[in-house]
Amino acid sequence: MRYAQLVMGPAGSGKSTYCSAIAQHFENERNPVTIVNLDPAAERFDYSPTVDIRELIHIDDAMEDELLHFGPNGGLVFCMEYLMENQEWFKEQLGDDDDDYIIFDLPGQIELYTHMKTIKQLAELLQNWGFNVCSVMLVDSQFMVDGPKFISGTMAALSVMINLELPHINVLSKMDLLSKTARKHLDNFLEPDPRALLSDVKSNTAWGKKYCYLSKRIGQMIEDYSLVRFVPLNIKDENSIADLQLTISTMIQFGEDQDVRMTDFDQPDPEDNDGTEAFD
Numbered sequence: 001m002r003y004a005q006l007v008m009g010p011a012g013s014g015k016s017t018y019c020s021a022i023a024q025h026f027e028n029e030r031n032p033v034t035i036v037n038l039d040p041a042a043e044r045f046d047y048s049p050t051v052d053i054r055e056l057i058h059i060d061d062a063m064e065d066e067l068l069h070f071g072p073n074g075g076l077v078f079c080m081e082y083l084m085e086n087q088e089w090f091k092e093q094l095g096d097d098d099d100d101y102i103i104f105d106l107p108g109q110i111e112l113y114t115h116m117k118t119i120k121q122l123a124e125l126l127q128n129w130g131f132n133v134c135s136v137m138l139v140d141s142q143f144m145v146d147g148p149k150f151i152s153g154t155m156a157a158l159s160v161m162i163n164l165e166l167p168h169i170n171v172l173s174k175m176d177l178l179s180k181t182a183r184k185h186l187d188n189f190l191e192p193d194p195r196a197l198l199s200d201v202k203s204n205t206a207w208g209k210k211y212c213y214l215s216k217r218i219g220q221m222i223e224d225y226s227l228v229r230f231v232p233l234n235i236k237d238e239n240s241i242a243d244l245q246l247t248i249s250t251m252i253q254f255g256e257d258q259d260v261r262m263t264d265f266d267q268p269d270p271e272d273n274d275g276t277e278a279f280d
């Protein structure tokens with residue numbers, strides 16, 4: 001069986017660092033994995049990719065071409081679409097070993113995951129080639145330490161989960177950079193208690209009240225459905241890496257995920273709760 005982790009997340013969230021740490025972890029376990037760079041704009045990383053999209057197309061090709069003349073975002077989308085149009089090249093580069101475990105380092109353009117279809121097509125292609133695929137979404141923990149930011153990060157993760165429909169895990173990166181206070185704050189949010197999320201939401205203006213109400217409803221939805229969970233990762237702690245990889249390996253082997261398949265949910269009975277009870 002072939003396995004693939006699609007590593008995604010906003011720019012600078014730590015994707016390349018994650019890929020190299022994970023590869024090192026598997027190397028230590030004498031179970032080596034390979035890394036494929038699919039970021040056409042990547043400048044440097046600490047690993048040696050076995051396949052590199054930049055050998056097919058570089059972001060500069062899309063930006064500097066007289067006819068295309070894309071900006072950085074359009075250029076990235078163009079490069080990913082170009083990869084999908086060059087499947088034969090890609091397939092040949094990946095080879096046909098039926099015992100592969102490949103980590104794919106993807107670009108940091110969030111639109112690719114939240115609503116565009118290219119990454120979904122990439123996942124389907126890999127599945128057609130015999131890979132069990134899962135998505136690993138990295139979110140910088142420093143951007144999740146107050147209520148509104150946590151809600152925003154959660155909604156972005158939810159969009160990705162719905163868009164891709166893959167076994168999925170959300171990872172909080174850069175945990176080693178959090179102060180003790182910030183870590184404590186974040187821990188409150190990780191226990192799904194929407195009240196904690198609301199402690200930073202201001203409601204002393206008319207708009208503030210509206211947003212507060214909206215935040216309450218979103219917080220309630222997150223709690224009711226246990227929709228989106230985050231796993232903290234301290235890249236400097238081998239145990240943290242090992243625990244995460246065990247979770248991912250189980251998910252990827254059995255095609256199971258944290259909670260992502262919407263149809264599998266126990267839907268709360270609307271009669272039982274109108275969605276605001278927890279805040280009254």
Ligand SMILES: Nc1nc2c(ncn2[C@@H]2O[C@H](COP(=O)(O)OP(=O)(O)OP(=O)(O)O)[C@@H](O)[C@H]2O)c(=O)[nH]1
Nearest residue numbers: 010011012013014015016017108173174175177235
């Ligand atoms: N302390 C600490 N720094 C990290 C961690 N992960 C990433 N960094 C740093 O954060 C910066 C961005 O990390 P990258 O791994 O390049 O992030 P990326 O998501 O691949 O970035 P793009 O390719 O630009 O989208 C680098 O300076 C890393 O050294 C982490 O877990 N802890």
